[in-house]
Amino acid sequence: MKRIFKVAAIFPVVFLAGCKNYVDNDVSKYIELREKYVKEEDFHSELYIFPDQVDKERVIKFRSQYQENLFTGSYLFYLVYQFSDDYEDEINRLYSIKAEFKNGQSKSIIHYEKQSLFLTISKDNRYEYAKYESSTKRITYVSNQLYPWEEIKIDSLESIKIPKSLDDGENSYNMYYFYEGDIGYYVTNDFPPKR
DSSP states (O other), X not given: OHXXXXXXXXXXXXXXXXXXXXXXXXXXXXXHHHHHHHHOTTSOOOOTTSOSOOOGGGEEEEEEEEEXXXXXXXXXXXXXXXXXXXXXXXXXXXXXXXEEBTTSOEEEOEEETTTTEEEEEEETTEEEEEEEETTTTEEEEEEEESOOHHHHTOOOOOOOOOOTTTOOSSSOEETTEEEETTEEEEBOOOSSOOO
């Protein structure tokens, strides 16, 4: 009986130790952190929407955040970036993003013109999108896996309707997975993605 009690007493300590929240705002580590998250198996994104490179002088906000726990982790990758003459090039890059799968299928990014939004994920408390402002040439990139919006203090994704032809089921979409019934294929892992 004592042995069971000792194990039960240790469990909450181990569980709580794994719940530490790690935050990094150092934009000089942008590429390193992006690569780290793409390789992280618990973070189900390839971060295709995020730029390959950033000029530190043009970064308005940057945050990398994660919290591992016993079952799965919460992850946030967030960038607000000021473009100038290269704004249209970036919008064109976003339009062209698509994921390729080993079964020969592909899925494209979804563009919502009225909301000025490009979407790659809206499924199971995972969201990934780029929101743009043409008047300021500013783009906000967000990849949020499992963090409550009120906790990370970032505007939540507006209510959107996934086009019926792209819907993965129950008004959800994940560009990085291709579903055939109950079988899902994950995107081929090219990093950085072929552009």
